[in-house]
Amino acid sequence: MDLSAEHILDHYRHPHHKVWLEHPTVTHAEQNWSCGDALIVQLCIEDDRIAAIGWSGEGCAVSQAAMSLLSESLEDTTLTEAEALSARDVIDLLAIPIGARRLKCALLGLHTLQNAIRAFRSLPPLTWGETVGNAEQTR
Amino acid sequence: MPLDTAAIRRQFPFLAPRVDGQTIVYLDSAATAQKPSCVIDALTEAMKTSTGGVRRGMHPLSERATTLYESARQEVARFIGAQPQEIIFTKNATESINLVARSYAASVLREGDVIVLTLLEHHSNIVPWLQLSEEKGIAIRWIDIDDAGRLRMDEMEEALSDPRTKLLAVTGQSNVLGVRPDLATVLPMAKSHGVRTLVDAAQRIVHTPVDVRALDCDFLAFSGHKLFGPDGIGVLYGRGELLRDMPPFLGGGSMIRTVDRAHFLPEDPPYRFEAGTPPAAEAHALAAAIRWLTALPLQDREAHAHTLLSHAIERLRRVKGLHLLGPGTADEQCGLISFTLNGVHPHDLTDLLGQRGICLRAGHHCAQPLHDRLGITASTRLSVGLYNTIEEIDTCVHAIEEIQQAFQQ
Numbered sequence: 173m174d175l176s177a178e179h180i181l182d183h184y185r186h187p188h189h190k191v192w193l194e195h196p197t198v199t200h201a202e203q204n205w206s207c208g209d210a211l212i213v214q215l216c217i218e219d220d221r222i223a224a225i226g227w228s229g230e231g232c233a234v235s236q237a238a239m240s241l242l243s244e245s246l247e248d249t250t251l252t253e254a255e256a257l258s259a260r261d262v263i264d265l266l267a268i269p270i271g272a273r274r275l276k277c278a279l280l281g282l283h284t285l286q287n288a289i290r291a292f293r294s295l296p297p298l299t300w301g302e303t304v305g306n307a308e309q310t311r
Numbered sequence: 312m313p314l315d316t317a318a319i320r321r322q323f324p325f326l327a328p329r330v331d332g333q334t335i336v337y338l339d340s341a342a343t344a345q346k347p348s349c350v351i352d353a354l355t356e357a358m359k360t361s362t363g364g365v366r367r368g369m370h371p372l373s374e375r376a377t378t379l380y381e382s383a384r385q386e387v388a389r390f391i392g393a394q395p396q397e398i399i400f401t402k403n404a405t406e407s408i409n410l411v412a413r414s415y416a417a418s419v420l421r422e423g424d425v426i427v428l429t430l431l432e433h434h435s436n437i438v439p440w441l442q443l444s445e446e447k448g449i450a451i452r453w454i455d456i457d458d459a460g461r462l463r464m465d466e467m468e469e470a471l472s473d474p475r476t477k478l479l480a481v482t483g484q485s486n487v488l489g490v491r492p493d494l495a496t497v498l499p500m501a502k503s504h505g506v507r508t509l510v511d512a513a514q515r516i517v518h519t520p521v522d523v524r525a526l527d528c529d530f531l532a533f534s535g536h537k538l539f540g541p542d543g544i545g546v547l548y549g550r551g552e553l554l555r556d557m558p559p560f561l562g563g564g565s566m567i568r569t570v571d572r573a574h575f576l577p578e579d580p581p582y583r584f585e586a587g588t589p590p591a592a593e594a595h596a597l598a599a600a601i602r603w604l605t606a607l608p609l610q611d612r613e614a615h616a617h618t619l620l621s622h623a624i625e626r627l628r629r630v631k632g633l634h635l636l637g638p639g640t641a642d643e644q645c646g647l648i649s650f651t652l653n654g655v656h657p658h659d660l661t662d663l664l665g666q667r668g669i670c671l672r673a674g675h676h677c678a679q680p681l682h683d684r685l686g687i688t689a690s691t692r693l694s695v696g697l698y699n700t701i702e703e704i705d706t707c708v709h710a711i712e713e714i715q716q717a718f719q720q
């Protein structure tokens with residue numbers, strides 16, 4: 173983690189979209205078992221568009237900032253666009269070097285989001301291995 | 312006489328000046344200890360001069376490897392007051408505990424029996440029992456702690472006097488709170504109720520002399536790597552009369568007397584429990600680590616750990632928003648202190664400390680039931696070793712304060 177990256181700490185202190193939605197289409201929770209960080213993502217889906225996103229959870233600055241940045245980037249996108257987001261995209265959003273030991277922190281938000289959409293589509297959840305994908309090699 | 316820390320530090324290659332100029336402040340010895348040169352030398356020397364199949368072969372290299380391995384067993388036996396045939400070499404403390412669960416407990420315990428565990432346990436002294444409990448319908452009974460982390464002795468007494476209780480598996484020292492359960496009270500209490508006992512000594516063995524006859528426990532487990540020895544070797548002590556009747560753990564070469572197409576006849580202990588080619592060089596290096604450690608006077612080692620820990624506690628206590636876990640005194644805690652810091656997640660803290668070469672552990676430390684009990688998901692742990700100094704503690708606490716400030720701006 174890079175402490176001079178003020179934007180990370182900003183998102184950590186003042187997360188975006190960290191709100192509880194009253195009438196979500198789908199609500200989904202995931203956990204990073206190795207550290208206990210947990211996120212809940214809520215989506216309002218209208219005609220295949222993400223009309224609203226809310227989330228809650230506890231964790232380190234990297235996982236919280238990544239979720240905050242990710243939720244910003246999802247404003248008014250289609251489900252298909254959201255589903256196409258890769259581990260690389262999230263790391264680019266964070267714009268700090270993410271070492272192997274922080275990879276799961278960075279990707280917890282993406283993992284929760286993708287599995288929320290899959291729950292909405294009645295698809296089985298992605299495993300952590302699938303979410304992390306080839307991020308480990310491309311880093 | 313205080314420990315000559317400067318002389319000790321010179322024996323640890325990890326402290327040698329590095330090309331990149333970064334100095335390492337290692338405050339994570341409770342996870343694994345750094346190795347002194349004599350241990351590294353013993354390991355390479357054994358591999359250079361004595362590589363040969365242990366107890367398999369008539370040639371001189373086999374014989375040398377066998378001699379190293381068996382003298383290491385004697386060294387370990389002396390170290391904890393056991394007989395050599397009561398010492399089983401394993402991969403680590405985790406495997407030692409699994410051996411007891413799979414061999415002893417699985418063959419002796421029956422459905423409806425109770426195993427007593429404490430909330431201080433490490434996952435390696437929890438999961439093997441949960442596995443067994445699922446398979447055999449054995450109940451687990453948990454002993455709670457008070458808010459400072461001391462075992463609830465009233466609950467212990469009640470649990471041990473339950474006639475269904477057959478086994479107590481208890482840590483000798485918590486790897487999160489540093490507290491040492493009063494084994495001198497708990498173990499005789501168990502014995503008086505006919506309850507068998509296993510002590511997880513993975514942490515305790517580093518700081519506190521362990522004598523299995525004085526403790527009068529049935530089993531005791533520890534790892535080599537926390538004791539300044541190499542990875543890949545651990546120890547299980549088992550009371551001789553119990554080992555004699557226990558079925559094998561893993562099957563394979565070296566643990567049998569004879570095999571035909573339908574049967575096998577197992578070896579006597581300890582060989583019965585050591586299937587496959589054993590780690591001779593590692594055993595030899597572990598013996599070197601034990602000799603190295605015990606050559607330093609116990610009183611001096613204890614005083615060193617106590618001084619460092621009281622200093623760490625005193626300094627950490629002054630950090631605003633920092634909460635110490637456990638009793639918070641070096642008299643009751645041994646070698647380590649864990650804490651949480653408002654506004655800074657343990658992973659962020661240790662990541663940023665790590666960037667400055669300061670190594671601390673963060674997370675649940677393989678003790679989730681304990682963290683649940685404390686009402687937190689993760690903590691940061693500072694643990695001290697013989698090579699640490701007061702200045703290193705100050706460097707660490709100062710860095711913690713700076714990181715906290717950066718988070719609060």
Ligand SMILES: Cc1ncc(COP(=O)(O)O)c(C=O)c1O
Pocket residue numbers: 341342403404405406433435436482484485486511513514534677
């Ligand atoms: C109290 C305690 N028990 C058991 C273990 C397990 O040791 P190992 O991982 O070497 O098997 C550890 C260390 O990780 C520990 O601290």
